[in-house]
Amino acid sequence: MDLYTPVGRRETIKKLLYMGGSILFANLLVDSLPSSLATKLGPENSGFIVEGIGKQKGYSVTQLVRRVFDAAGGIDHFISRGDVVAIKPNISWARSPGLAATTNPEVLRAVVELCQEAGAKKVRIVDHTIHDARRCFAITGAGRVARETGAELVFPRSSLMRKMKIGGVRLDTWPVFTPIVEADKLINIPIAKHHSLSKLTLGMKNWIGAVGGSRWVLHQDINQSIVDLARFFNPTLTLIDAIRIMTRNGPSGGKKEYVAKKDVLILSNDPVAADARAALLFGKRPADLGFIRLGKRWGLGTFDFRQLQQKKVHI
Amino acid sequence: MRVKQLVWLRRISQGFFLFLFLFLLAESRLPQKIFLEYSVVFTSEQDIRISWPIRFFFQLDPLVGLSSLLSGHRLITGFIWGAIVLFLTMFLGRAFCGFICPLGTINHLVSRLKPSLKGDRLIRANQKSPGQKFKYFVLIALLIASVLTLNLTGLMDPISLLFRSLALAVVPSVGIGLSSFFHAMANSDIKFLNYLSYGGEVLLAPIFGYESQAYQTGWFIGLLFLFILFLNRIRARFWCRVLCPLGALLGVFARFGLLTLKKDQEKCTNCGLCSQFCQGAACPEPGNDWQPTECITCFNCSNVCPEHALSFRLKWRLNLNKAPDMGRRAVLGGILAGVSLPFLGKLDGRVEKVSDSRLIRPPGAVPEEEFITLCQRCGLCMKVCPTNAINPTLGEAGMAGFWTPRLIMTMGYCEYTCTLCGSVCPIGAIREISVKEKIERPIKIGAAFIDRGKCLPWSGNAPCIVCEEHCPTSPKAIYLRREMVKTRNGRPLEMQLPFVDLKRCVGCGICENKCPIKGDAAIKVIAAGESRSLKNQILL
Numbered sequence: 001m002d003l004y005t006p007v008g009r010r011e012t013i014k015k016l017l018y019m020g021g022s023i024l025f026a027n028l029l030v031d032s033l034p035s036s037l038a039t040k041l042g043p044e045n046s047g048f049i050v051e052g053i054g055k056q057k058g059y060s061v062t063q064l065v066r067r068v069f070d071a072a073g074g075i076d077h078f079i080s081r082g083d084v085v086a087i088k089p090n091i092s093w094a095r096s097p098g099l100a101a102t103t104n105p106e107v108l109r110a111v112v113e114l115c116q117e118a119g120a121k122k123v124r125i126v127d128h129t130i131h132d133a134r135r136c137f138a139i140t141g142a143g144r145v146a147r148e149t150g151a152e153l154v155f156p157r158s159s160l161m162r163k164m165k166i167g168g169v170r171l172d173t174w175p176v177f178t179p180i181v182e183a184d185k186l187i188n189i190p191i192a193k194h195h196s197l198s199k200l201t202l203g204m205k206n207w208i209g210a211v212g213g214s215r216w217v218l219h220q221d222i223n224q225s226i227v228d229l230a231r232f233f234n235p236t237l238t239l240i241d242a243i244r245i246m247t248r249n250g251p252s253g254g255k256k257e258y259v260a261k262k263d264v265l266i267l268s269n270d271p272v273a274a275d276a277r278a279a280l281l282f283g284k285r286p287a288d289l290g291f292i293r294l295g296k297r298w299g300l301g302t303f304d305f306r307q308l309q310q311k312k313v314h315i
Numbered sequence: 316m317r318v319k320q321l322v323w324l325r326r327i328s329q330g331f332f333l334f335l336f337l338f339l340l341a342e343s344r345l346p347q348k349i350f351l352e353y354s355v356v357f358t359s360e361q362d363i364r365i366s367w368p369i370r371f372f373f374q375l376d377p378l379v380g381l382s383s384l385l386s387g388h389r390l391i392t393g394f395i396w397g398a399i400v401l402f403l404t405m406f407l408g409r410a411f412c413g414f415i416c417p418l419g420t421i422n423h424l425v426s427r428l429k430p431s432l433k434g435d436r437l438i439r440a441n442q443k444s445p446g447q448k449f450k451y452f453v454l455i456a457l458l459i460a461s462v463l464t465l466n467l468t469g470l471m472d473p474i475s476l477l478f479r480s481l482a483l484a485v486v487p488s489v490g491i492g493l494s495s496f497f498h499a500m501a502n503s504d505i506k507f508l509n510y511l512s513y514g515g516e517v518l519l520a521p522i523f524g525y526e527s528q529a530y531q532t533g534w535f536i537g538l539l540f541l542f543i544l545f546l547n548r549i550r551a552r553f554w555c556r557v558l559c560p561l562g563a564l565l566g567v568f569a570r571f572g573l574l575t576l577k578k579d580q581e582k583c584t585n586c587g588l589c590s591q592f593c594q595g596a597a598c599p600e601p602g603n604d605w606q607p608t609e610c611i612t613c614f615n616c617s618n619v620c621p622e623h624a625l626s627f628r629l630k631w632r633l634n635l636n637k638a639p640d641m642g643r644r645a646v647l648g649g650i651l652a653g654v655s656l657p658f659l660g661k662l663d664g665r666v667e668k669v670s671d672s673r674l675i676r677p678p679g680a681v682p683e684e685e686f687i688t689l690c691q692r693c694g695l696c697m698k699v700c701p702t703n704a705i706n707p708t709l710g711e712a713g714m715a716g717f718w719t720p721r722l723i724m725t726m727g728y729c730e731y732t733c734t735l736c737g738s739v740c741p742i743g744a745i746r747e748i749s750v751k752e753k754i755e756r757p758i759k760i761g762a763a764f765i766d767r768g769k770c771l772p773w774s775g776n777a778p779c780i781v782c783e784e785h786c787p788t789s790p791k792a793i794y795l796r797r798e799m800v801k802t803r804n805g806r807p808l809e810m811q812l813p814f815v816d817l818k819r820c821v822g823c824g825i826c827e828n829k830c831p832i833k834g835d836a837a838i839k840v841i842a843a844g845e846s847r848s849l850k851n852q853i854l855l
Contacts, residue, residue, distance in 0.1 A: 249789050
């Protein structure tokens with residue numbers, strides 16, 4: 001392009017018209033495309049719920065995770081090459097994995113590896129722990145998973161908490177753990193366990209571990225706080241770890257007697273449905289749990305499983 | 316060996332030991348990179364330990380070993396290092412002060428960097444003065460008090476003092492500065508600065524703490540340390556010459572003149588350079604008697620002498636050195652002070668009668684009467700505590716227990732499966748316990764009580780189960796009961812009300828720490844019921 005001759009008035013108008021015309025044309029083109037192309041492809045199109053059950057004695061948890069993701073259409077459907085993936089396990093308590101207070105490290109490892117195989121640029125493991133984070137990382141096994149897979153285990157520093165607009169019913173603004181919101185994809189891997197106020201802590205409640213601030217005041221209206229946060233974080237997928245569940249003395253547990261072996265994994269893109277299915281494992285009706293009812297009311301999902309594509313796999 | 320080489324040998328040694336001290340200080344923390352094999356730890360909780368020998372300098376310090384032997388009648392682990400130092404001192408003089416002591420090195424550095432006096436005035440300042448007898452007074456007072464069951468040695472012991480000052484004042488204050496700097500960068504809208512802040516924190520947080528650490532009376536510890544550094548402007552290594560009880564102890568032990576300063580009177584031109592550079596005021600100039608108990612073997616005098624009139628020699632014949640010049644006043648005063656200190660210390664009744672309810676000792680601490688015969692107040696347990704709960708006391712333990720460790724639950728809490736503090740205590744004032752012992756015996760450090768007037772559900776203000784949720788024992792010591800309370804307009808409202816089961820409560824304080832009522836929580840832990848004390852039991 002010749003930069004030395006001045007551009008005339010006529011030339012300018014002509015160029016502006018070309019530009020305007022092409023923008024108009026591009027808009028028309030996009031609008032006329034079939035809507036399925038403009039939105040997502042595959043099973044995420046609608047809600048789905050996959051249940052994986054380990055029936056054989058000594059089955060591999062890793063294999064079960066892989067089978068569950070395959071049944072949902074494969075990890076490639078959810079994670080694109082070059083994505084930054086944030087994984088939110090529940091590793092808040094410095095308890096060994098067998099006590100079912102924290103997400104099973106084998107599940108965590110399998111999901112990290114799946115994301116890496118799908119070509120994720122970076123996989124982060126993020127949780128704002130309750131006990132000292134270094135001790136939690138060591139004792140729950142998350143530290144070892146991070147070291148062996150090369151995933152980034154983010155230390156919950158207070159400098160990483162940033163006040164953000166939640167826009168919920170109860171919570172308007174709240175300090176949020178930024179590495180979670182600054183990721184392209186978000187996978188929630190909670191453990192299913194007992195809780196004395198919300199009755200159970202499942203997928204949606206796991207988001208209380210993704211915020212900072214004086215988060216213990218959230219308990220004063222726990223169900224609405226859970227739903228507000230779940231709406232804000234809105235994960236790509238929820239994988240509930242119910243390999244072992246804690247049935248009493250939650251959420252910290254501490255004894256083998258409180259742990260029940262269920263050998264179940266629940267994967268869904270509907271956070272309400274995943275929680276509802278997991279509630280059944282405890283013999284509780286989904287509609288009896290406040291946060292599940294509220295989650296449905298605020299349009300987060302459904303606990304009417306007939307509206308979803310249901311699949312079961314077992315090994 | 317040539318003199319030049321000796322001076323450089325000393326400098327290298329000083330640099331090495333100072334670096335080692337700082338390195339071990341930085342490593343005195345919950346290890347950052349610990350990866351437990353999760354497939355084998357499915358049943359029991361694991362003991363996490365620091366792999367570096369972070370107690371090394373306390374073992375090397377003979378005063379720490381000697382005072383705990385005198386007062387607590389126990390040999391600390393690794394006391395052999397201190398014994399070796401004492402043994403070598405008998406032949407080589409105060410080589411520990413000149414070659415090893417990190418506080419000595421820092422004092423040396425400060426007095427060398429900016430001496431306030433010059434020339435003749437510096438020569439006069441470096442003459443031996445009666446003030447140097449004061450350190451013997453300090454030593455005698457501390458040792459006699461130790462014999463009479465009050466161990467205050469750590470207040471003045473250079474290793475304890477330096478560790479406490481750096482760990483509780485210098486490192487946290489730098490940490491607070493850095494973290495506010497990183498916070499400002501993290502809050503900026505420029506992405507690059509965010510990354511820079513994150514990277515900076517990843518690099519520096521292991522040393523300066525992840526969240527800003529703070530300690531009760533930290534400002535006072537820091538101020539004293541600055542004052543000790545400032546004293547170097549009055550006299551070079553003022554602390555080492557006049558105040559240090561370890562220096563005094565080593566001076567007393569410098570009995571045999573294996574290492575001697577040979578003075579050649581005929582070569583001397585009285586230029587005074589040797590005195591000008593003398594760090595210990597040990598009379599190096601020919602014509603005076605060299606003072607082996609004051610000499611810290613820095614080798615400066617023979618190094619600077621232009622006439623080569625001074626030389627250090629190793630004589631392979633044992634001849635007794637002059638006894639240290641203590642003076643009668645220092646000895647008598649020291650005895651008097653040493654006898655009165657333990658009684659003065661117990662006058663407030665904190666040790667014998669009843670302990671302060673706020674005096675929550677770390678898990679595994681020995682009974683109070685024994686504790687004050689052992690604790691060096693070095694701050695090692697406070698430095699390693701991952702939640703910043705362990706703090707130096709102000710008045711909670713009485714005068715006798717000033718700066719001994721105490722848990723402040725608003726600062727942190729005792730993690731249920733953490734046993735780090737006991738594993739690092741150089742003296743064993745806090746026993747090394749295992750997680751299994753801590754949980755299963757259980758080791759109680761206090762008990763929690765609910766203030767129903769403040770508690771949100773009890774006062775009918777809001778549902779809240781935070782204390783119960785965090786309670787780590789199984790079954791939980793804090794339990795809930797569904798009961799009716801009345802709202803403001805008299806309407807009945809069903810609430811889950813928290814209660815404490817004292818049989819199960821171990822006093823860990825996580826309930827107090829997490830209670831939404833900050834600063835003065837609605838549930839509070841007091842020392843009553845601590846398992847180390849027979850007097851302080853609540854339940855039958």
